[in-house]
Amino acid sequence: MIKLYENNPYLREFNSKIIRIDKENKLIELEESAFYGKSGGQPGDTGSIITELKTIEVKETFKEKDLLLHQVNTIDGLKIGHKVKGNIDWKRRYKYMKMHTALHLLCAIIPLGVTGGQIGEEKSRLDFNADTNSINKEDSQKKLDEILKNNHKISYNWIENEELEKKTDLIRTMSVKPPKTNGKIRLVKIGNIDLQPCGGTHVNETSEIGSIIITKIENKGKMNRRINISLSD
Numbered sequence: 001m002i003k004l005y006e007n008n009p010y011l012r013e014f015n016s017k018i019i020r021i022d023k024e025n026k027l028i029e030l031e032e033s034a035f036y037g038k039s040g041g042q043p044g045d046t047g048s049i050i051t052e053l054k055t056i057e058v059k060e061t062f063k064e065k066d067l068l069l070h071q072v073n074t075i076d077g078l079k080i081g082h083k084v085k086g087n088i089d090w091k092r093r094y095k096y097m098k099m100h101t102a103l104h105l106l107c108a109i110i111p112l113g114v115t116g117g118q119i120g121e122e123k124s125r126l127d128f129n130a131d132t133n134s135i136n137k138e139d140s141q142k143k144l145d146e147i148l149k150n151n152h153k154i155s156y157n158w159i160e161n162e163e164l165e166k167k168t169d170l171i172r173t174m175s176v177k178p179p180k181t182n183g184k185i186r187l188v189k190i191g192n193i194d195l196q197p198c199g200g201t202h203v204n205e206t207s208e209i210g211s212i213i214i215t216k217i218e219n220k221g222k223m224n225r226r227i228n229i230s231l232s233d
């Protein structure tokens with residue numbers, strides 16, 4: 001399964017082939033796909049798959065180990081080997097790309113472990129391993145604004161698993177291990193302000209995000225500060 005979004009997160013349309021059909025659960029697997037599979041707090045992509053016969057709705061995309069499973073509204077008439085065209089709901093996905101990159105910037109200004117997170121179209125959140133009052137809303141907002149005054153480019157680099165294990169300081173998420181593709185892990189670098197392994201989709205440069213607003217910081221448990229954000233536009 002080739003994940004086309006790993007090399008080009010801006011790909012909205014692609015050609016592929018059906019390689020597996022799970023009739024009972026209405027799931028389709030494609031030879032390659034640009035649909036992001038729900039993982040790491042980022043929702044799965046929706047959209048459509050166009051076959052020679054008809055257009056099928058993709059209601060959700062899941063990730064199962066290294067596979068992407070497309071949840072569709074119907075599998076009637078579909079056969080393994082059918083050529084298809086995939087179309088992702090770009091408006092929704094682009095919002096997730098901006099939000100996802102914005103959460104990396106939170107990591108850049110708060111040098112603490114991440115315990116969880118969720119990306120949404122209108123708001124997103126990231127939980128840090130921090131005690132009550134250790135993260136100040138106004139200070140954090142100021143730091144974010146400062147970072148966004150400059151445009152930082154996002155770049156990628158693949159490394160071997162053993163290499164990453166030697167660099168444990170790069171792993172920010174405490175509960176989930178970074179995803180692997182063919183045994184390799186992707187490092188995501190934002191200018192010189194953030195570097196961490198991540199399998200999600202990001203924008204090309206931080207100027208695409210607009211401004212990030214910290215809406216509230218909550219205490220969720222003893223060592224858990226939740227930072228909620230929204231984007232300006």
Ligand SMILES: [Zn+2]
Nearest residue numbers: 188198199200
């Ligand atoms: Zn990421």
